[in-house]
Amino acid sequence: MAGTAPPTPPVAAALPEVGRRERKKLATRAAVRDAALRLAVRHGVENITVEQIATEADIALRTFFNHYSSKEEAVVAAAAAGAEALVVEFRARPAAESVLQALREAVLVVMDRHDAAGRDHLRALRLMRESPSLMPQQMAVLTAQEQALARAVADRVGPPAVEGGPTSIYPQLCAAAALAALRVVLDRWLGHATDPDDAPPLAVLRREVDEALAHLATGLDTVAGT
Incomplete structure (x- = not known):
């Protein structure tokens, strides 16, 4: 019909x-x-x-x-979910933002979550910080996150537009350096906790993230005494 x-x-x-x-x-x-x-x-x-x-x-x-x-793998699974969420948030940032600016905003969004997933992510980060037995699983999570972020950075910046622009090494180098800086930042931030059940102040994290990414943006090479 x-x-x-x-x-x-x-x-x-x-x-x-x-x-x-x-x-x-x-x-x-x-x-x-x-x-x-x-x-x-x-x-x-x-x-x-x-x-x-x-x-x-x-x-x-x-x-x-x-x-x-x-x-161990089950315990760090919440941290793995948080690592994946960071890359998702990074990909969702406006194209007008620089790579480091987009990463900054993504970190703050993920770490300012107050739902069950956010609380579990924080608990898992604390456990990894305090439990040496979780180091192999932590490294597996970080390696996967670095690879995923490198792909996201490559998609964001695209191929080199001019001579001296981002090359094939840039996304991988940027992801590795940025995530290393963020690991330092999160460790310092968690050290500010006064209650194991509560997150340290987000203002402290924001300040630490801004300082770390500013160092990356301007370059780490320096002369003693300057």
Whole structure:
């Protein structure tokens, strides 16, 4: 009949089911991450087991290993989510902002979150700061973040427009230097905390970020005594 829509292909009927499975998978992964973080904050990373995390998340032990390879990876997952959020915010900044200005604004947005994800990110950062056993997982998170940020910087600046402009090394070098500066800044900022359950003042973070990025913008090379 004219005007009648064609029948929906069979494959389309399966899409909602795939979506539900994926949502369930993500929900389980988040539940495991949350359970690991709660237990690590309460008892210390070294004093908890994968079995305890599985029990806390109300899942089977096999299910835990479907999502994470170790308790350490589960504990730092909230920090990994925060690292990904930083790159997303950086990509969303207006094109008129410079790379370092866009990064500054992205950092402040991510660290000023007061929702559950923001609180968990902060808890994970504190745990990584205090727990040497988390260093390998922390380095994995930082490496992934550096690679993602380098791609975002490359997309932002585009190919060199003039001789002496950004070259192929620029995005990678910029991402590595900026994230190293931010690690120093966040460590100093967390050191200002007076209550382990509260974030230090954002004004302190803003001041530290501005100083660190200003040094990057003007160059680190200097002469002793100047």
